[in-house]
Amino acid sequence: xxxxxxxxxTGRPVGLGSPGAPNRRNTELGLLAFAVLLPTLAYANVGLxxxxxxxxxxxxxxxxxxxxxxxxxxxxxxFAPYADPLLLPLATLLNGLGLVMIWRxxxxxxxxxxxxxxxxxxxxxxxxxxxxxxxxxxxxxxxLALQRYTYVSMAAALALLAAPAFLPARRxxxxxxxxxxxxxxxxxxxEFAKIILAVFFAGYLTVxxxxxxxxxxxxxxxxxxxxxxxxxxxxxWALSILILVFETDLGSSLLFFxxxxxxxxxxxxxxxxxxxxxxxATAGAxxxxxxxxxxxxxxxxxxxxxxxxxxxxxxxxxxxxxQALFAFGTGGVTGAGLGQGRSWLIGFAAKSDFILxxxxxxxxxxxxxxxxxxxxxxxxxxxxxxLAARDPFGKLLAxxxxxxxxxxxxxxxxxxxxxxPLTGMTMPFMAQGxxxxxxxxxxxxxxxxxxxxxxxxxxxxxxxxxx
Amino acid sequence: MNKPIRRVSVFxxxxxxxxxxxxxxxxxxxxxxxANNQYNDRVxxxxxxxxxxxxxxxxxxxTSSDFVNGYRYKYKTTWNDGPMYAPVTGFSSQAFGxxxxxxxxxxxxxGTDDRLFFRNTLDMLTGKQKQGGDVITTIxxxxxxxxxxxxxxxxxxxxxxDPRTGAILALxxxxxxxxxxxxxxxxxxxxxxxxxxxxxxxxxLNRALRETYPPGSTFKLVTAATAFETGKYQNITDxxxxxxxxxxxxxxxxxxxxxxxxxxxxxTLVDALAISCNTVYGKIGAELGEQKLLAQADKFGFNxxxxxxxxxxxxxFPNNSSPDGTAQDAIGQHNTAxxxxxxxxxxxxxxxxxxxxxxYLVDEERSANSTTVSKHSAQEMDQAISPATAxxxxxxxxxxxxxxTGKLAQISxxxxxxxxxxxxxxxxxxxxxxxxxxxxxxxxxxAPVAVAVVVEDGGARNDISGGALAAPIAKSVMQAVxxx
Numbered sequence: 001x002x003x004x005x006x007x008x009x010t011g012r013p014v015g016l017g018s019p020g021a022p023n024r025r026n027t028e029l030g031l032l033a034f035a036v037l038l039p040t041l042a043y044a045n046v047g048l049x050x051x052x053x054x055x056x057x058x059x060x061x062x063x064x065x066x067x068x069x070x071x072x073x074x075x076x077x078x079f080a081p082y083a084d085p086l087l088l089p090l091a092t093l094l095n096g097l098g099l100v101m102i103w104r105x106x107x108x109x110x111x112x113x114x115x116x117x118x119x120x121x122x123x124x125x126x127x128x129x130x131x132x133x134x135x136x137x138x139x140x141x142x143x144l145a146l147q148r149y150t151y152v153s154m155a156a157a158l159a160l161l162a163a164p165a166f167l168p169a170r171r172x173x174x175x176x177x178x179x180x181x182x183x184x185x186x187x188x189x190x191e192f193a194k195i196i197l198a199v200f201f202a203g204y205l206t207v208x209x210x211x212x213x214x215x216x217x218x219x220x221x222x223x224x225x226x227x228x229x230x231x232x233x234x235x236x237w238a239l240s241i242l243i244l245v246f247e248t249d250l251g252s253s254l255l256f257f258x259x260x261x262x263x264x265x266x267x268x269x270x271x272x273x274x275x276x277x278x279x280x281a282t283a284g285a286x287x288x289x290x291x292x293x294x295x296x297x298x299x300x301x302x303x304x305x306x307x308x309x310x311x312x313x314x315x316x317x318x319x320x321x322x323q324a325l326f327a328f329g330t331g332g333v334t335g336a337g338l339g340q341g342r343s344w345l346i347g348f349a350a351k352s353d354f355i356l357x358x359x360x361x362x363x364x365x366x367x368x369x370x371x372x373x374x375x376x377x378x379x380x381x382x383x384x385x386x387l388a389a390r391d392p393f394g395k396l397l398a399x400x401x402x403x404x405x406x407x408x409x410x411x412x413x414x415x416x417x418x419x420x421p422l423t424g425m426t427m428p429f430m431a432q433g434x435x436x437x438x439x440x441x442x443x444x445x446x447x448x449x450x451x452x453x454x455x456x457x458x459x460x461x462x463x464x465x466x467x
Numbered sequence: 468m469n470k471p472i473r474r475v476s477v478f479x480x481x482x483x484x485x486x487x488x489x490x491x492x493x494x495x496x497x498x499x500x501x502a503n504n505q506y507n508d509r510v511x512x513x514x515x516x517x518x519x520x521x522x523x524x525x526x527x528x529x530t531s532s533d534f535v536n537g538y539r540y541k542y543k544t545t546w547n548d549g550p551m552y553a554p555v556t557g558f559s560s561q562a563f564g565x566x567x568x569x570x571x572x573x574x575x576x577x578g579t580d581d582r583l584f585f586r587n588t589l590d591m592l593t594g595k596q597k598q599g600g601d602v603i604t605t606i607x608x609x610x611x612x613x614x615x616x617x618x619x620x621x622x623x624x625x626x627x628x629d630p631r632t633g634a635i636l637a638l639x640x641x642x643x644x645x646x647x648x649x650x651x652x653x654x655x656x657x658x659x660x661x662x663x664x665x666x667x668x669x670x671x672l673n674r675a676l677r678e679t680y681p682p683g684s685t686f687k688l689v690t691a692a693t694a695f696e697t698g699k700y701q702n703i704t705d706x707x708x709x710x711x712x713x714x715x716x717x718x719x720x721x722x723x724x725x726x727x728x729x730x731x732x733x734x735t736l737v738d739a740l741a742i743s744c745n746t747v748y749g750k751i752g753a754e755l756g757e758q759k760l761l762a763q764a765d766k767f768g769f770n771x772x773x774x775x776x777x778x779x780x781x782x783x784f785p786n787n788s789s790p791d792g793t794a795q796d797a798i799g800q801h802n803t804a805x806x807x808x809x810x811x812x813x814x815x816x817x818x819x820x821x822x823x824x825x826x827y828l829v830d831e832e833r834s835a836n837s838t839t840v841s842k843h844s845a846q847e848m849d850q851a852i853s854p855a856t857a858x859x860x861x862x863x864x865x866x867x868x869x870x871x872t873g874k875l876a877q878i879s880x881x882x883x884x885x886x887x888x889x890x891x892x893x894x895x896x897x898x899x900x901x902x903x904x905x906x907x908x909x910x911x912x913x914a915p916v917a918v919a920v921v922v923e924d925g926g927a928r929n930d931i932s933g934g935a936l937a938a939p940i941a942k943s944v945m946q947a948v949x950x951x
Contacts, residue, residue: 262478266471309506322506328493329501330509342509365494369487376483383476387469395468399475406479410486419489 023455024085025077031089032073036066039096042338046104049339064123065096068130072137079137080452086381087451090374091429091444095126095437097371098430100338101358105351108344118351118432125434129441136445143450147393150203157196158239160189164247190252191426191439194259194408195446198400201260204232205267206393213268236260241284250288250295251411251423255404257281262403263396266386295421302421320349324357324416335364351432353424356416372413375428379406382447388454398450401443515540515561520576520599520835522556522568524606529556530569532599540652544569549645551615554624554673555606555638555828557777558646563660567673568602568828569646571776575600575832575840582841586834598835605634605830605843609947614639614920617940622899623922624674624807627944630815630907630917632845633824635775635808637918637944640674676779679804680921683890683933685903686799687740687748688813688860689784693755693763694736695856703737703859713746715753715791722749722794725889740863741871743887745798752797753790760797761786766851767813767823769805775828782809799888807919810905815917817864818884818907821857823848864906873904875938878946882909885941889933899923904937908945916948 040062047055055061069092076083103119140146146153205212212229237260240253261277289295297317300307305321307314323346331341341361346354360368382402389395408425415422426436493501503510519542521528529552535543544559546552557567565573574580578587578599590597607627614625618641627637648659663670672678694700700707711732713722724731724745731744739747752760764770764784772781785792785802795801808826816823825846832840852860864884867873873885888903902924907917920937 262475266468266475269468269471306504306506325493325501326504326507326509328490329498329504330507332494332498332502342512345508360490360494365490368490368494372483372486372490376480379479379483380476383472383479386472387476392468395472399472403475403479406482410482413486414489417486417489417493419485 023081025073025081028076028085028088029073031085032069032092035089035093035096036062036069038093039065039100042097042100043103045337046100046107046339049337050104050107061099065092065099068092068127072130072133075134075137076448080448082455082457083448083452084381084385084455086377087444087448090378090381091441094371094374094378094429095129095441097359098355098427098432098437099123099126101355101362101430102351102432104339104362105344105358107339108342121434122432122437125437126441128434129438132438133441133445136442137448140445140449142453143394143397143446144391144453146199146397146446147203147206150200150207153196153200153203157193157200160193160196161239161243161252163189188426188433188435190249190255191435192442193252194255194404195401195439195443197256198259198263198397198404201263202393202396202400205263205396208232209267209392212264213270237280237284241288249424250298250421251408251415251425253284254281254411254423255407255425257284258407259400259404263400266399267392267396298421298423302415302418305418320346320354321416321418321422323347324354324360325418327357327361328417331361331364331368333365335360335362335367338362352426353412353422353431354416355427355431356413359430360417372409375405375409375413378428378444379403379409381451385447385451385454389450390454394450394453398447401447405440405443511561512539514577515542517578517597518542518599519544519559520578520601520833522552522572522576523601523603524552524555524611525608527608528601529604529606530559535651544650545647546645546650548612549647550643551611551639552606553643553646553671554640554675555604555611556646558644558649558671560646560650560656560660562652562656563649566671567777568604572602572829572832575602578835580832580840583834586836586838590835600832600834600840601837602829603831603833604828605629605636606638606828607636607948610637610916610944611639613637613943613947614918614940615641615643617920617943618922621922621924621936622668622674623920623924623937624678625918625920625940625944626675626807626811627916627918627948628811628815628824628826629948630819630824630914633815633826633848634830634845635826635828636916636948638675638808638828640672642668642670644670673777674921675807676775676777677806679780679782679806680901680903681801681890682782682799682803682805682810683888683901683903684743684745684748684799685810685813685886685888685905685919686797686803686805687743688817688864688886688905689764689767689769690748690752690755690760690797691736691740691863692767692817692852692856692860693760694751695859696763696852697755697759699751699755700736703863704735706733706735707739707747707751709733709739709744709747709750711746713750713794715749715794717789718791720791722746722798737863737866740886741866743867743872748798749794753794755797757786757788757793757796760784760793763852766849767816768809768848768851773808773826775808775826777828779806779808782806799890807921809919810903810921811917811919814864814884814886814905814907814919815914816851817857817860818909818914818917819857820854821850821852823851861909868906872934873906873938875934876904876906876942876945878908878942878949881945881949883907883942883945884909885934885938887934887938900933902933902936904934904941906938906941906945908949910949916945918944920944 043061044054102122106117106119215226240257243253265273301318301321308317308319308322327343343350343358343361346357350358379402386395386398411423412425412427414420426433428440518532522530530544530546532542540561557569559565559569576599610627614637624640644663649656715722729742731746734747761784769782769784773779782805792801796803825848827843831842861884868876868883868885872887876883876885885906890901902922905919907914918941920940922936
């Protein structure tokens with residue numbers, strides 16, 4: 001428990017900045033060098049394995065990622081000098097590894113059903129993501145500025161979420177209506193809605209937490225809030241179910257609902273919210289699971305992934321879970337080696353929803369555990385920021401973003417590995433897809449902004465005199 | 468708010484822990500189940516991800532493993548003289564499985580054999596590409612070619628054996644097929660496979676090992692052997708007690724010779740074999756009785772199957788026939804049935820002074836770097852007949868070639884013994900007759916080759932025409948082996 005609370009070097013409680021507290025930017029630079037070197041070597045590895053020579057663009061790739069990371073780092077030095085030193089390297093590492101795997105699967109293009117090269121676009125999106133990151137770090141004065149946009153955020157999030165439901169679906173959307181197509185591009189508004197909703201929840205709860213926490217009646221040992229305070233959670237719950245019904249998107253509704261319950265619990269410190277949340281979630285999931293065909297198919301595929309094979313697969317079933325399990329199993333403990341697996345057998349989703357399967361096959365259990373630890377570290381740094389933040393809005397926003405990130409990783413990785421039913425979300429930073437990469441860079445930028453303000457030393461009264 | 472945040476942290480930690488546990492379960496504990504699942508296409512791609520070993524005949528590889536593309540299947544097997552060697556090698560197709568040696572020797576050819584474990588581990592550590600081992604066959608390419616060319620467009624089969632060791636020198640079945648045409652996964656491969664499996668001539672049937680034919684008069688060798696072994700006759704010149712027309716015991720049906728002009732009445736054993744008298748050997752068979760014939764036939768290998776390593780169909784000498792049936796069984800009709808391999812074994816036992824050697828096709832298994840993994844050593848199956856009986860039968864077979872129905876098998880300066888046969892079959896002999904010739908050639912005191920040839924041909928009406936069709940093929944095979 002104390003690990004989340006105390007600063008690693010000094011053992012002092014974090015957040016109580018003092019003059020001369022290390023700002024850790026050099027630590028960040030060192031870690032960034034590693035986070036750039038590792039994907040560059042992985043890139044070389046793929047080239048050697050697939051083409052038996054170093055990839056032609058290796059230098060450009062390394063320099064490109066390095067330049068993006070360096071610019072981000074320099075911006076950090078100037079605009080968020082006290083921010084957490086780990087988050088930027090972790091994000092860079094994940095994004096870089098994702099790029100390598102997407103490029104590697106591009107090389108198997110002729111074997112995939114959708115064989116348009118994706119790595120160049122992913123690189124472009126990554127650059128856009130870093131640009132947004134830089135924009136947030138430089139333009140946002142402080143995270144508290146966001147609190148002003150609480151209700152604007154709510155409207156924006158709902159509009160984003162609802163948009164795909166009213167737009168015609170495409171055949172290539174594979175069952176879930178969660179994309180907005182514009183020109184040649186498609187974005188998944190849910191990824192952005194995740195962040196904007198966290199802002200709304202944080203703003204709303206900062207204002208209303210006392211009413212929710214204190215004005216309650218005790219029933220059966222639980223504190224029940226008043227109806228008017230209970231309203232918002234019921235509305236959000238209903239909305240998440242509606243999203244699920246109209247867009248058949250199990251993952252997003254789970255994520256938004258989980259996000260809200262966690263933030264409500266943190267804001268009010270009332271365990272009863274968790275109990276309510278679980279009850280409502282169970283009821284909702286049971287209802288939808290028994291009525292929605294698309295969801296039922298996924299649950300069946302989770303219960304018996306091998307049913308898709310053989311001469312008489314049940315109607316509407318998918319081979320993907322089984323194929324992913326084959327990939328994981330073939331990878332085993334040490335993996336086939338980058339570029340030496342056959343994860344294109346998973347099909348079109350090998351680069352997107354199932355990119356973890358590709359990693360599992362080529363890097364094995366060893367590599368996958370390392371990846372989970374990297375994701376875990378992102379979550380840990382986010383929650384540590386929440387602990388350190390000095391204002392309730394910052395705390396709530398950080399805990400919201402961190403737990404949303406954790407939930408998303410769990411829901412995707414759990415779905416791909418067959419731990420829970422598949423929901424079709426993206427592995428943050430790694431999966432092919434622009435919205436995900438861009439949105440998660442923004443998420444990291446917000447967290448860094450909060451941590452910068454949390455770790456910034458308090459202004460010293462004597463300092464001006466001495467100068 | 469820090470207390471609930473810490474609890475949320477623990478919750479998030481549990482989520483990550485659950486993922487770690489799950490992936491440990493899949494990739495650590497259950498990995499092999501998924502890796503080797505029959506629906507995991509990686510298994511079949513792996514088989515073709517590195518060069519497969521070759522099947523070798525006469526020092527030359529019959530198959531080769533070619534690099535085709537970098538993705539799904541990296542290597543594809545092709546055959547040199549595919550149709551000629553198909554009954555030996557079988558096929559190894561990326562889409563349609565494998566057969567014959569390609570199937571039975573797969574552990575060596577694909578390099579997965581446990582005996583290659585040390586070698587493979589060493590290669591893995593030194594970074595050498597994995598490669599399958601080679602299978603060295605006993606096939607003599609010249610003999611194989613002679614048999615294949617000789618059978619030509621006929622339907623039939625030929626087997627040549629080295630009587631001294633049991634090594635199979637030639638194994639041919641026609642019509643044949645080219646395994647190269649469907650080794651891959653393209654549409655053309657698929658069409659070739661479909662055409663082959665639907666072909667009424669069954670090109671993929673290994674007639675030399677798997678098809679049994681009525682052996683016809685060639686079975687008289689077994690009947691003669693029984694007569695000597697049981698002491699019913701001592702010498703090949705012993706005169707038999709044979710009527711002009713032999714009526715099958717217990718019936719009014721006469722047993723006919725190929726031609727009524729043949730001098731079969733009271734013929735000697737050697738003459739009766741040379742001109743192939745049905746009456747003489749039918750009567751001897753009936754007098755010997757089913758049990759004695761069966762015992763002798765079994766010693767030659769009837770009613771058992773052999774793994775060469777392909778499993779041969781068992782040849783049949785029947786039990787529980789009526790006496791008239793036994794008389795017909797004794798001349799290779801009725802319910803007697805033999806594979807070409809079996810009749811080659813009869814000839815080779817006679818040529819090898821009665822000692823029957825275990826037939827085999829794989830001489831040696833080698834690892835990819837040519838060290839020997841296993842080597843066959845000649846094994847005796849049975850002393851099928853006494854050396855004395857073998858001598859007598861040899862003399863009789865030489866007579867067949869010298870002045871009987873098998874003259875077309877003569878090779879100048881070489882002692883050749885043979886026996887013709889023409890088997891009728893089908894309802895009222897309506898089926899295609901089978902022309903047989905079994906023979907051996909001797910150089911000095913030892914016989915390096917024994918051959919059995921069967922040709923399914925409408926033109927075969929009697930032993931002379933049988934000898935005309937099959938004997939020249941056997942002759943060219945023997946010449947190929949002894950180098951004349």
